[in-house]
Amino acid sequence: MSTLSLRRRPLLALAAALALSSPGLALAQARLKVAAVYTVPFEQQWAGRIHEALKASESRGEIEYKATENVSNADYERVVREYIAAGNQLIVGEAFGVEAALRKVAKDFPKVSFLMGSSGKPVAPNFSVFDNYIQEPAYLTGMIAGGMTKTNKIGMVGGFPIPEVNRLMHAFMAGAKETNPKAEFTVTFINSWFDPPKAKEAAFAMIDKGADIMYAERFGVSDAARERKVLAIGNVANTQPDYPDTVIASALWRMYPSIDRAVKLVKDGKFTAEDYGPYSMMKHKGSELSPLGTFEKKVPADLMAKVKAKEAAILAGKYTVKVDDTQPKSSK
Structure with a gap:
């Protein structure tokens, strides 16, 4: 066994001990980077429900959450691409007025997961849709x-x-x-x-x-x-x-069931294109x-x-x- 390998052992043991003794540190390392982009202010009903659910996930330490409100349709795609460039793995938001552009972005970044408001269909492998089925x-x-x-x-x-x-x-x-x-x-x-x-x-x-x-x-x-x-x-x-x-x-x-499901699937590497609309129904x-x-x-x-x-x-x-x-x- 090399001297380098022998030196690594105590370092790895120390890292493991730090993770166990500092659960906050381990949790921070595991947090998923999520970004949301809204064309309206956070106080608007639709955006507010999404924002509320994402903030709850953030408060539990599950995600690192960033969001931008009042984005014009013309700037929407640019803002989304900037969030992707910053390493966000899940993009949440409204696709309605910029549907075609967002579907194009999703196609350009197949390894990034998208959960977007839409009455259209999900598109494999990474573009899921949600709806307020209330x-x-x-x-x-x-x-x-x-x-x-x-x-x-x-x-x-x-x-x-x-x-x-x-x-x-x-x-x-x-x-x-x-x-x-x-x-x-x-x-x-x-x-x-x-x-x-x-x-x-x-x-x-x-x-x-x-x-x-x-x-x-x-x-x-x-x-x-x-x-x-x-x-x-x-x-x-x-x-x-x-x-x-x-x-x-x-x-x-309540967007909690949809957001919680999407976050878990992305973390587990199992996020696929699906319709989240039914998760807005009363039984869920x-x-x-x-x-x-x-x-x-x-x-x-x-x-x-x-x-x-x-x-x-x-x-x-x-x-x-x-x-x-x-x-x-x-x-x-």
Whole structure:
């Protein structure tokens, strides 16, 4: 045995001892480098849910997380490529407005894993897609809205009429019709993912025409509802703490199951192209109906009994909320 080999033995033993005695050091060495790129601010509902799940993974010491918000479509590809050049192994973000460009980047870097918001298909070997499949709790919030409206007029303000928005609106409308066949809907899209003033103005117009419950798919709608003293239903995030007298309940989206799965698969070297959409469904704890909170005693008990029965049926696989990705229309 060479003198060099003999010298290496105590060094290797020392390194192993340090790893055992300093679990934080070993954990830091094992952390996966993850980057997320958003075209909207962190506070926006969609980006906020992704960011929240990634921050949770970071706080557990599982990943080293970097993120950039408010990136324009024109700069999106450049920012992603810079993160890849910096050694990030998993890229998470929105592909919608830059779908073709991001799929090209993924093809250029087959050893980097991508998890992107998309209604399109995953592409082997490394481009996975996710979606906010929260139509189930959206249906439940619709049931509540249908039972709570006094004018039978419900206003709905969305961002863009894309599948991710359309399916939630349709589910909400179907739920409202179940508890109130007389419910009518006014639907509009502001053609922006984050323009609270524009969403607010659209909501005002609906309230002025008699809507007494607003479906707040976008930020700004609940502000209008609060000012005009009507009710609102939240979407994706629980906004009741900010609107305790306005937001009855929300369909909550949780990205934790999807993020946790992607991080584990990349770490294990088993990440493949797949559709993560189903992991946003209630049975995977990727979505849920928010607690009633301040509206606990304001929503009729018989109405909530119907909602809870439907929720149980969904979780038991006895009822399936229809997925309708077509653009929703106002009632005639």
